[in-house]
Amino acid sequence: EEWKERGAAVGVRQEVDANGQIVNRPMKKGVKDFNFGRTLGEGSYSTVLAATDRQTMREYAIKVLDKKHIIKEKKVKYVNIEKDTLNRLTDHPGIVRLYYTFQDERSLYFVLDLASGGELLGVLKQYTTFDEECTRFYSAEILDAVDYMHRQGVIHRDLKPENVLLDSHMHVKITDFGTAKILDPPKNEGIGIAAGDPMDGANTDRAMSFVGTAEYVSPELLTEKNACKASDLWAFGCIIYQLLAGRPPFKASNEYQTFQKIVALDYVFPDGFPESARDLVERLLVLDPAQRLPMEHIKNHQFFAGVTWGKGLWKLKAPRLK
Numbered sequence: 001e002e003w004k005e006r007g008a009a010v011g012v013r014q015e016v017d018a019n020g021q022i023v024n025r026p027m028k029k030g031v032k033d034f035n036f037g038r039t040l041g042e043g044s045y046s047t048v049l050a051a052t053d054r055q056t057m058r059e060y061a062i063k064v065l066d067k068k069h070i071i072k073e074k075k076v077k078y079v080n081i082e083k084d085t086l087n088r089l090t091d092h093p094g095i096v097r098l099y100y101t102f103q104d105e106r107s108l109y110f111v112l113d114l115a116s117g118g119e120l121l122g123v124l125k126q127y128t129t130f131d132e133e134c135t136r137f138y139s140a141e142i143l144d145a146v147d148y149m150h151r152q153g154v155i156h157r158d159l160k161p162e163n164v165l166l167d168s169h170m171h172v173k174i175t176d177f178g179t180a181k182i183l184d185p186p187k188n189e190g191i192g193i194a195a196g197d198p199m200d201g202a203n204t205d206r207a208m209s210f211v212g213t214a215e216y217v218s219p220e221l222l223t224e225k226n227a228c229k230a231s232d233l234w235a236f237g238c239i240i241y242q243l244l245a246g247r248p249p250f251k252a253s254n255e256y257q258t259f260q261k262i263v264a265l266d267y268v269f270p271d272g273f274p275e276s277a278r279d280l281v282e283r284l285l286v287l288d289p290a291q292r293l294p295m296e297h298i299k300n301h302q303f304f305a306g307v308t309w310g311k312g313l314w315k316l317k318a319p320r321l322k
């Protein structure tokens with residue numbers, strides 16, 4: 001009875017294993033285990049709701065995907081990519097954590113960290129621009145998370161302020177891994193050209209079904225159709241520029257003209273753009289991915305002087321935005 005009692009508290013089911021031992025297997029979570037609250041946002045194929053686990057009272061964000069819609073829009077691969085990448089990225093404070101997945105006849109459910117601070121883009125628009133200290137803090141947290149992602153062999157491919165969420169303490173939580181690329185082990189070196197994947201066939205296949213968001217797309221994705229780790233560092237350079245300038249470096253009235261500016265490296269710094277940030281951005285917005293500043297050199301760049309990388313960074317209090 002006591003074992004049953006203890007098991008019931010944390011939602012486990014007692015079973016007898018192959019050796020005849022009584023074991024506690026965690027019960028698969030389901031819709032009934034949560035109280036659903038407000039809608040946090042809508043995606044093209046999803047609705048994200050705040051929810052509370054009825055046993056533990058912990059709050060989550062639950063992303064609900066409509067099966068019919070996904071099948072109709074041929075996005076089943078994206079669902080599997082999002083699940084597989086999130087299942088690889090479980091051990092970093094700067095990445096939205098996936099706790100459980102489950103389904104019912106109509107929907108798929110992803111139980112995620114709740115990022116109640118909203119999107120970095122929204123906060124940036126509220127303040128127009130960030131000062132150097134805030135830019136340093138947020139870009140350092142983003143970089144720390146990207147470094148972890150790359151070490152796990154994942155390229156995000158769509159980094160942008162909309163996909164950088166904030167938690168209740170205004171720390172970064174990167175999301176939206178449905179368009180990420182998983183590098184197979186043998187290819188996971190240097191700028192790590194990504195291995196082939198179902199979305200765009202084998203790596204040699206030039207036809208690329210996915211391109212990121214126009215303003216943050218790297219030149220190599222536009223010319224050679226290949227994303228690599230350095231493609232995320234290009235997007236990172238665009239984000240630093242945007243936090244300080246209040247707009248992305250490459251922005252035109254339509255996507256095609258934005259792409260023309262990117263491949264021509266046609267951008268200028270506004271007056272008053274801080275010098276050390278300018279130097280770093282200039283070393284990231286480089287057309288040749290192999291010439292772009294690699295991760296370790298970025299961390300050692302003057303702009304990040306004084307930043308403690310790794311766990312320490314995440315213990316700091318987020319700077320007051322002004």
Ligand SMILES: Nc1ncnc2c1ncn2[C@@H]1O[C@H](COP(=O)(O)OP(=O)(O)OP(=O)(O)O)[C@@H](O)[C@H]1O
Binds near residue numbers: 046112
């Ligand atoms: N873990 C989360 N915590 C809080 N809000 C979230 C979380 N994940 C997503 N959201 C919010 O819900 C909205 C929808 O997110 P979702 O990832 O489902 O779609 P999307 O990626 O924004 O859109 P699309 O699928 O078209 O790219 C987003 O605008 C985001 O702000």
Ligand SMILES: O=C(O)[C@@H]1CCC(=O)N(CCc2ccc(Cl)cc2)[C@H]1c1ccccc1Cl
Binds near residue numbers: 083
């Ligand atoms: O890979 C998994 O974890 C399971 C495996 C069993 C299963 O049936 N699913 C759902 C598969 C699926 C994917 C897309 C659609 Cl539109 C419908 C079903 C998978 C699944 C369940 C819940 C949430 C997401 C996914 Cl991919």
